[in-house]
Amino acid sequence: MKQIILSLLIIPQLLIASGSRSGNTPAPSAFLLRSAPPVVRINQMGYLPSGVKVAVWGGPADVVVREFKLIDSASGKTVFTGFPARAYGAYGPFGQTYRLNFSAVRTPGTYYIETPSARSPAFRIAPDVYKGAADFCLRYLRQQRCGFNPFLKDSCHTADGYTLYGPMPDSTRINAIGGWHDASDYLQYSTTSANTVYHLLAAYRDFPKVFGDAHQSTGLPGANGAPDVLDEARWGLDWLLRMHPQDDWLFNQIADDRDHRGMRLPKLDSFYGRGHERPVYFCSGEPQVQGVKYKKMNRSNGVASTAGKFASAFALGHALLRKTDAAYAKALLAKAQSAYKLGVEKPGVQQTASVMSPYIYAEDNWSDDMELAAAELFGLTRDAGYYRQGWQYAAMEPVTPWLGKDTANHYQWYPFINLGHYELAKRAKGNDRNRLTGFLAMGIERVKPKAEQNAFYRGVPFIWCSNNLTAAFAIQCYWYGMLTGRDHFAELAQANVDWLFGCNPWGTSMVYGLPAHGDTPVDPHSAFTHIGHFPLDGGLVDGPVYGTIYGSLIGIRLAEADEYAAFQSPLVVYHDDYGDYSTNEPTMDGTAALIYLLALKENEGLTTEASRRRPAR
Known part of the structure; x- marks a missing residue:
């Protein structure tokens, strides 16, 4: 869960509606209503x-x-x-x-x-304006590694962890070491981690030529004969295997919002009353704690939302690694099938747990996760049963619900686009393929009319993690073009890429250090920068939020004068300031989606340049 300043632990429901205003932050009406000075905004890449x-x-x-x-x-x-x-x-x-x-x-x-x-x-x-950008963003994921951290050259969270909500007695010790920290806090979620793994694997599968080999599997410098993107994906796969240790066991998260009591570097984490050991929450498929003092439980009613993400990551891992590590790939396939079986047996969502506040990752959909898993398993096995099941899941959610809307709760519809539609469509023919590409188009068409009403072609809502939605939506537009050969969403897709790299009201890139010569974040909400003074190279920050959201947040105090003050508005705000946890915190899964998008764009440049140089016949 995204970091909350000190012990305030107050995250509003991320709805585009007015909420109670804090006396600590300006309400939208407090923003100056005069017009900003004339500027020309560009994609700095x-x-x-x-x-x-x-x-x-x-x-x-x-x-x-x-x-x-x-x-x-x-x-x-x-x-x-x-x-x-x-x-x-x-x-x-x-x-x-x-x-x-x-x-x-x-x-x-x-x-x-x-x-x-x-x-x-x-x-x-x-043609090379995106060259090396996807590899650059892998720096952020290496910095987020848990267990051995190659950036710090030190280890953290090596006592994880003790179980909660499982069939075993509470406080049973299991080995759950590894993976990535979710954001600038040190919680770890299976859903965001599996989605990150999947995007890294898919990026290599679809655009292998853009990735280099400059790091070992440990993340330390030095080539090892494998692309760095696969090394990073395998780091995540190793952790997912620990979180699915046997066929009927699946774990959902490590740690909880007690993490938010203060900023510190990861090895100093001791907020759970058991030294450095942290809780590991089981996927029970039943309600779990959502803020003790609020006497509230989350709305978990199944495990498919988590199980489907595990299964798709394992299945794609098997497909890409079976030629280089057959034994490991065989284990991944077995785990893909056992995770998928759990999802079939327990349909529904496994939401996250919290202890001190009532706010969680309140995922409400799961059929998209199972569709993606079914598509990947069908691709591996050619078992028609997976194809039929994939279609059943696809029909349950033709369009990801936030598309075209102005409101959504935090991570309510996750991942932010339906990856299963694309993967199933690649394996479909005729009317089946047309219907699936129609689902993708239907979602885009719900956003497009909103986008075409403003010069930035902005149709993605400014809810928390708006940049994650922006990267995901651009991918959906490009996928539709790749499946159909049609380019009528090309301008909309590019507008979302341009937005992330400076064609926005503030004229700033939303990625730390990218491009090197540009205006990019330098003061993100992170202990690594605030305490350690380390760069967060490649991290995609959360992104702008509606003025109504910003005005309702408690605990935001900008540490320095706002360099973008002239470009804030009642509509939307963004601050490159450590004190703004709502807009300027990098996230692991958002960065992974961006890595896929940047690999796509770099490959586009390579492809068009190769076509230009090809001699005419």
Whole structure:
């Protein structure tokens, strides 16, 4: 669960509705309502020659942009003059906004955009603008490792842990060492970890050429003959195996919100009354504690939401590792099948537990997880039973419920898109394939009308972890194009990528240290930076939240003056400040989704460059 400052432990229901206001933070009405100064926002990573290329102008309502120029930064010559198709009106801090489309320019080079009122930073157009970005983001996951941590060159949480809610007596000792810390706290969740593993494996499966080998399996520097992305995925798989130690045992999380009592480096964790040993919560499929003093229990009613994620990660791990480590892969297949069986036998959700506060990862869907698992197992075994079951699960949730909505509870619909639709569609033919791609299109079409009403093409809601939703939604758009060969969501997909790297009201990348020359987070909500003064290279921060959410949070006190003050608004806020735990905390699973997305974009550049160099026949 995302870190809460000290002992306040208050996370609001993440609904886009007004809540009680804290006296410690400004309500949305306290934000200045004057318009921000004119600016041109760009994707700081740059643009692919054959891709969609759009910048956004924002500024006062009384300024009109009739044309813009793309200027070669070396020669100072104008290479393209564009004319905005329409004015999009007010958005966030801006009284007026325009989309500046220069997709017609394909010549590699370094450029800037100029209007009479504003000029953009310089950026590149080149096929290699995303080169190395996916590998760069693996740095954050290595830093999040639990057990042996290669960044600290030290070990932590080596006493995990003692069981709760299981068929065995409470406090039974099991070996649950390893995996990754979930975010800037040190809790560990099976759901986010399995989803992270799956995205890493899928990224290598789909785009193997973009990953390098510069680290050992321990995470320490040095090539070992395996891509670093597989080393990282295997670190996660090893932990998932410990969390599913026998066919009828499945564990859901390590530690709970007692973790949030204070910031410290991981080896100093001792908040559970048993030295350094932490609780390991069993997937009981029944309600578990959700804040003792609130006399509340969570709404767990099955295990399929966790079991399905385990099964899909194990199955894909088997597919990718069976040629290089047959014995390990065989064990993964057996665990995939036993986890899937648990999901079939106990449909429903296994939500997380909390002790001090009533707030949890309140996942409410599970059929998507079982669909993905069924698709992966069908791909391995060609057993038609898995295919039929996958279709049954697909029909239960054609569209991920948050798509097109403005509200959702924290991690209510998780993962944030239906990965099963894509995997099942790849294995389907004819009408079955068309129906599944139709499900993907249906979800995108629910977001698209909202997006097309503003210059940033923003249709993803500003709920907690909005950046995670942004990366996931971009992937869904690209998957639809890959399955159908149609590009009519290409501009929407690229707008979500651009948003993450600076084409947003604040003009900042949402990824620590990426790109190296850009405006990126430097003061995230993390003990690693705040106490250890370590960089969080590659971490995707939570992202902007609605002003109504920010205004209702307790315990937020910005540590420094807000460098983005001119671009905050009643609509949405973002702070690069340690004190803002709602917008500036990196997450493990969001970063993993970003790794997949960046691998996709780097591969797109490689593919188009190879096509350009191929001699004509």
